[in-house]
Amino acid sequence: MKTIYMDYSATTPMKPEVIEAVSDAFKHHYGNASSIHHIGQDAKVLLQQAREQVARLIGAEPREIFFTAGGTESDNWAIEIALETKPGKHIITTSVEHHAILHPLEALEKKGYRVTYLPVDEYGMVSPEQVAAAIEDDTILISVMYINNEIGSINPVEEIAEVAAQHGILFHTDGVQALGNIPIDMSANQISMMSMSAHKIYGPKGVGALYIRKGVRTVPLIYGGAQERKVRAGTENIPGIIGFAKAAELARENLTAHIERLSGLRDKLRDGIMNQIPQAKYNGHPTKRHPGNVHVCFKYIEGESLLLLLDMKGICASSGSACTSGSLDPSHVLMNIGLTHEIAHGSLRLTLGDFTTEDDVATVIEEIGPIVQRLREMSPLTE
């Protein structure tokens, strides 16, 4: 059975060019970039080139890119930077952030910090006005995600960054889902820090970066050696970073085509589902949206069952249903955009990517109807 992978927001397969770049580095560029011999110096040069590639994707300067082990570390680090460089006890974020932001902030609340979790609108978005109104005297950080990983809505982060800048407050955005999926130009905005992750843009897992604007004071989250201008210790994962750079290069070259093609497929998939299945709700913003994100809730059925039946047809998808996460409640995102439990439990996220074909979309549209139908027949809730 053919696998139809529609879970690109969870992780992406690596592109062949990326695999080749990493494998080549495995074989030929194994040096420690801190070593002064030729094997080490070779690694150091490649590290710098990689930094330039990643910087180019977001219109940053190379020295504003700090490599990490992924989006989660970058998020945690951004918070630590605010904590350790700014006096104050108040942080503003949204109620629909990824756990990589919410959980470290919850840990800080236990240590006496105050966190404002801004409520979101029906699309999961916040406005610059909301953010402005939440600022207090001792606000040290505003962190608002660029694109929501579940429902794909794009926040007005550039405007929010302006508000933050006017108040002299650090502004961080979790850009993990945005990178490579929308144009980002750091030279034209006032974002202080942005988290990135390679494995969401066809790069390797375990590699990410934090963009830190020139002039922002920095402290390490992970202390040790003098790598990354002394603020992120640990022998650099050169092959992984080279893979990230290759993925960034491809993302930059293909950005316009990528967005156009994916948006087309996305809308086709959305229409194919919504026109066919009654009692379904399409979530997330209709236009300000991740190009590959389709998110629907089907009444009367439960998400995990839906995923399992889709999987039996080879279709890989995801859900914000409670059962998939082992928690009682459906995802905080679905609850916070105001969905009832009834509808939130039946959530389905299909995320498309560069290997998704028209045929894949057609197959999913074909298969999903009978599956929803079957689960509804089994459900005691169906009216």
Next chain:
Amino acid sequence: MKTIYMDYSATTPMKPEVIEAVSDAFKHHYGNASSIHHIGQDAKVLLQQAREQVARLIGAEPREIFFTAGGTESDNWAIEIALETKPGKHIITTSVEHHAILHPLEALEKKGYRVTYLPVDEYGMVSPEQVAAAIEDDTILISVMYINNEIGSINPVEEIAEVAAQHGILFHTDGVQALGNIPIDMSANQISMMSMSAHKIYGPKGVGALYIRKGVRTVPLIYGGAQERKVRAGTENIPGIIGFAKAAELARENLTAHIERLSGLRDKLRDGIMNQIPQAKYNGHPTKRHPGNVHVCFKYIEGESLLLLLDMKGICASSGSACTSGSLDPSHVLMNIGLTHEIAHGSLRLTLGDFTTEDDVATVIEEIGPIVQRLREMSPLTE
């Protein structure tokens, strides 16, 4: 010119079997282990198998292995665990730890913690008695490295772990240089936590683990998703972890032969250098020593110049000299074993590994004499 790589303690090239395992995972096992579809579940199974392999190398249970992004993160995490789970403000370590231990501890000192940096003997070692004598009422952690990364001496960590256990204090060891280079059996000692790094045992960079003994309370260093039993968030780097596991498997299978062969080469190299070059000092313990570590200081010359001239002959080595690190003083390790600046500046670390041949050793012995000679002729210090 042929490269003769003798910097295995800085980082190792990956073994072909490891490269193959990782490359295969890149192509075929790209799933996110949290996803419930078959691509995700496949990743989850491989993750568990990898955990078992790494556990076997050190006689641990799989659930005592927590994957991280490397040795540095593991070291930082171990400290954080002590900090957040134990009441108390005092930590004991040694003056010759890796910066991945020293720097986070220095940061803690600024926050009101007290740190005892135990002095070491001429070999860079501490004794269980020294550790016992340093324990205070509010000691929350003892951290002593297993094998020193510069001069290769092996500390009596099992005995020190016993002392810690008798006092009910957490004992952590930085096992980065020990893993795969000496037999380690966690089922037969009382070490609470041990840091490991894949790229020092022919595995990929950017992957490591922290061994945490069953029953030791744990908190995250990096907060977010529920990965690694909820204490180390971030999408698992499955290909990297698979590579670590393959490297661990090979290390376990070859351990005895690896130690025997390397020790032989090491002693041959030591003798070849020491018998030939006067005014040289061999550092580190003569027998309780990393099987691949040769560390010598040459009077009248400076380490970086030596490395550069060796590099011109294709020989990759390392030095604790001040100039290679951009700091004023030679490495803290060399200062702390009581070397004078005069001798410490001329340090050379040659670390051998599984790809080192008898020929390599012979070549280095042949090349090094004239190079030292040449630098001494150029030196105003030579008597």
Next chain:
Amino acid sequence: MYNKKVMDHFMNPRNVGEIADPDGMGEVGNLKCGDIMRIYLRIDPTTDVIEDIKFKTFGCGSAVASSSIATEMIMGKTVEEALKLTNKDVLKELGGLPTIKVHCSVLAEQAFKAAAYDYATRHDKHYAALENYSPEEAEHDHHHDEDED
């Protein structure tokens, strides 16, 4: 995630459906928790043997599989015998569930109890196992253990 048997019962659930004019019917769970199970019983009033059982479930894979296997285990037993089945038996018969899913097996036990209670009330039957049973308190009790191993 699930073993073969669980997957088989999920993919091909036995006894799905409704019984018109059932002798007993019970429903437990709630929307908040994300799983709801309804059981219909056809019972021979003289022998007390459960002649037919059908279920409808809203829930995850293990909720469906637990429902399915529980109906198989219950079918043909007397009410008294069937009331002895616990979620442990369901779990065992399924060959185990992931720890975070164990609570789903409780659902089936509770739904059957609710249906048997309905039957007992309507047919004025008394079962020791239902002596202290109160439909209000029987709310399917979720105690998620989130440890994944």
Next chain:
Amino acid sequence: MYNKKVMDHFMNPRNVGEIADPDGMGEVGNLKCGDIMRIYLRIDPTTDVIEDIKFKTFGCGSAVASSSIATEMIMGKTVEEALKLTNKDVLKELGGLPTIKVHCSVLAEQAFKAAAYDYATRHDKHYAALENYSPEEAEHDHHHDEDED
């Protein structure tokens, strides 16, 4: 790490060695900092032209290269002219050094000054550039900038 010119001067240093009975000799640096340079001068007393210069250096690649290129720049100049050379000139001639190594180029400037001072003292010469010079204060001043970019 180093550019081609630096590596060339490190690998093939010009004017290494000693001058017997030199007209001036100077040494700066210390063991603690890890670099020491000694300069020997042969000077024509009538023209003040530096006819020969030799050096010995204990130090890293950039210390050796700086020494080498500095001797090349100094050779043939008058003492007055040579005293105008600064570490900036040495750096420029080398095509730059890594930031953390810039201090090494100061070593050459200082060592020459010390040698010229020795010559001036012994031959009762006076140079404006040495007016406020004191050999004690001239200890090669290390100001390591550890930023790697």
